[in-house]
Amino acid sequence: MSAILTVTDLVKTFTLHAVGGRTVTSLDGVSLHVAPGEHVAVAGASGAGKSSLLRCVYRNYEPDSGSVRLRVPANGDGSDEDERELELTALPDRTMARLRGREFGYVSQFLQAPPRVGPFDLVLRAAKRRGLTGEDARAAAAHALTRLGLDEVLWDVDCAVLSGGERQRVNLAAGTVSPPRLLLLDEPVSALDPANREKALLLIEDLRRLEVAVLAVYHDMKIIRRLANRVVVIQNGRVVADDTPATVLAQHRTELIDHVPDGEIASSSATDGEIASSSATDGEIASSSATDEEIA
Numbered sequence: 187m188s189a190i191l192t193v194t195d196l197v198k199t200f201t202l203h204a205v206g207g208r209t210v211t212s213l214d215g216v217s218l219h220v221a222p223g224e225h226v227a228v229a230g231a232s233g234a235g236k237s238s239l240l241r242c243v244y245r246n247y248e249p250d251s252g253s254v255r256l257r258v259p260a261n262g263d264g265s266d267e268d269e270r271e272l273e274l275t276a277l278p279d280r281t282m283a284r285l286r287g288r289e290f291g292y293v294s295q296f297l298q299a300p301p302r303v304g305p306f307d308l309v310l311r312a313a314k315r316r317g318l319t320g321e322d323a324r325a326a327a328a329h330a331l332t333r334l335g336l337d338e339v340l341w342d343v344d345c346a347v348l349s350g351g352e353r354q355r356v357n358l359a360a361g362t363v364s365p366p367r368l369l370l371l372d373e374p375v376s377a378l379d380p381a382n383r384e385k386a387l388l389l390i391e392d393l394r395r396l397e398v399a400v401l402a403v404y405h406d407m408k409i410i411r412r413l414a415n416r417v418v419v420i421q422n423g424r425v426v427a428d429d430t431p432a433t434v435l436a437q438h439r440t441e442l443i444d445h446v447p448d449g450e451i452a453s454s455s456a457t458d459g460e461i462a463s464s465s466a467t468d469g470e471i472a473s474s475s476a477t478d479e480e481i482a
């Protein structure tokens with residue numbers, strides 16, 4: 187099946203004015219593609235460029251050069267015969283905002299909710315942007331939150347008071363409610379306890395059955411092996427592998443496992459370990475990204 191997302195030669199650099207104008211290259215010619223129903227994991231050391239890749243695709247970051255093409259229905263009727271490809275880097279902001287709500291979603295590591303909006307409302311708004319209306323939208327929002335185990339007493343509280351794990355579940359519920367054709371997930375289960383993590387993983391696993399294309403950053407090799415059909419390894423902003431999990435783990439074990447905190451390397455199977463995570467700060471995201479809500 188042809189790709190729904192095609193990224194070609196993506197380059198992104200940052201100029202750090204606070205440190206004498208030093209330049210950091212976060213993406214150095216990244217190319218990849220994701221087809222409907224595929225789950226492509228992005229792996230690599232901290233600072234390799236994984237989140238930058240997702241943010242450039244979603245256009246939270248503007249790439250210096252390269253191309254990001256998304257296949258969308260020509261008339262919004264979802265029929266495969268009638269599709270066209272859009273170059274996202276060249277789209278007007280308004281068109282991009284519409285696409286973000288409807289055709290593809292981004293679940294970042296951090297919940298971005300407008301002030302005084304509760305989880306239910308937030309997920310309901312996401313459902314409506316994806317085309318659901320009335321009772322259907324309400325039922326979908328309730329189902330998404332229930333499935334991720336968010337206690338109903340929290341559905342109307344201000345999102346600002348939620349714990350990290352609760353926020354992550356609300357974020358995931360909003361991203362996956364009436365799922366779009368392409369989902370970008372940035373460490374979507376990193377803050378969850380084992381029971382809630384399992385609920386979230388089952389939900390993410392289900393996306394494949396729905397033919398959703400997923401491009402997701404994970405630090406946990408167990409999760410990658412469970413969910414992904416392909417792994418793209420990024421090193422210093424470059425793709426150094428793009429293959430099945432088994433092949434990538436066999437060939438790139440050293441780079442990936444080098445980042446496992448000592449205690450997490452299983453003595454029998456090092457590939458099961460987690461790669462150490464160093465997350466971007468809220469500040470980085472807040473400064474560079476708009477929520478769907480803000481741009482819709």
Ligand SMILES: Nc1ncnc2c1ncn2[C@@H]1O[C@H](COP(=O)(O)OP(=O)(O)OP(=O)(O)O)[C@@H](O)[C@H]1O
Nearest residue numbers: 200210212231232233234235236237238464465466
């Ligand atoms: N807004 C920004 N301003 C300056 N530098 C940035 C910015 N965003 C990313 N970078 C730099 O780009 C490089 C890649 O960062 P990125 O967040 O993409 O890495 P990552 O692979 O996702 O890391 P992690 O696994 O720790 O989340 C890093 O050196 C980072 O400091």
